[in-house]
Amino acid sequence: MSSSSQSDSLSRGHTAVITGAASGFGLEASRIAAARGMNVVMADVQADALEAAAASIRALGVEVLPFRIDVSKAAEVEALAAATVGRFGAPHFVFNNAGVGAGGLIWEHTLKDWEWVIGVNLMGVAHGVRVFTPLMLAAADADPGYRGHIVNTASMAGLLNAPNMGVYNVSKHAVVAMSETLYQDLALVSTQVHAHVLCPFFVPTGIHQSERNRPAEFADASLKPTRSQLIAQAMSDKAVTSGKVTAAEVAQFVFDAMDANRFYIYSHPKALASVQVRLDDVVQGRNPTDPFAAKPEIGQALRARLRGEA
DSSP states (O other): OOOOOGGGSOOTTOEEEEESTTSHHHHHHHHHHHHTTOEEEEEESOHHHHHHHHHHHHTTTSOEEEEEOOTTOHHHHHHHHHHHHHHHOSOSEEEEOOOOOOOBOGGGOOHHHHHHHIIIIIIHHHHHHHHHHHHHHHHHHHOTTOOEEEEEEOOGGGTOOOTTBHHHHHHHHHHHHHHHHHHHHHHHHOSSEEEEEEEOOSOOSSGGGGGGGOOGGGOOTTOOOOHHHHHHHHHHHHHHHTOSSOHHHHHHHHHHHHHHTOSEEESOGGGHHHHHHHHHHHHHTOOOOOTTSSOHHHHHHHHHHHTTOO
């Protein structure tokens, strides 16, 4: 795909569709879109938080369409697209950003855990790609000046496989694969619609509190968290809340990448050293490297806790 020029940049009168818009990256991306004078379609599963977030963005002087949505439901994403087109026309920026977190030993995830996490993290993105890409390609066909961007939120967990967070790793690896394929497929048919993948590391966003929004159909009050799940939750709480890179900075990285037509978006480039180790494992056919090789005391402590020795 050709690199974009400054005239292609997302700007006044363009439209952004952002899922997970009530907090974290989604809310910060909404603020940047508003600062550029864009119309903002804000979608989120948490109705009260969405209304408050939408009010804060509307106060910046732009048109806002709040839309309560469960992105795992195909019909709801289709309704989001219809509402967007009905109000603003085809969007110029679609941020498939909604996501949830879950941890624990991979065989201890319940069927409902798998259905919930895969439904939101993977199928939510798939629905966004399936529904919005044709609208954006049609807009490109109708207007040579149209430029569109689809950004899918994955994670560094989509490039690495940290232990004790299996279902999350699986969902995010799939999003990276989907995004890379989308990039290649778009390159076959258009120079006006572009794909990007966001792979953040630990950033304070609230994803560690995902359970608050788990639908009743994917919950089982009779099941208590396992030891590994409790450990994973505690580790996630600490890692996410202690992150030094802010959600606002990551949202700016997203817009910078769109302006430059750069596919991979990282919040912590230094973490790519671990990705290189994994790729070397794959290419050389060696067993996966111990993720705690550089800090063995952390691995020893985790093993002891999982075995009930600490």
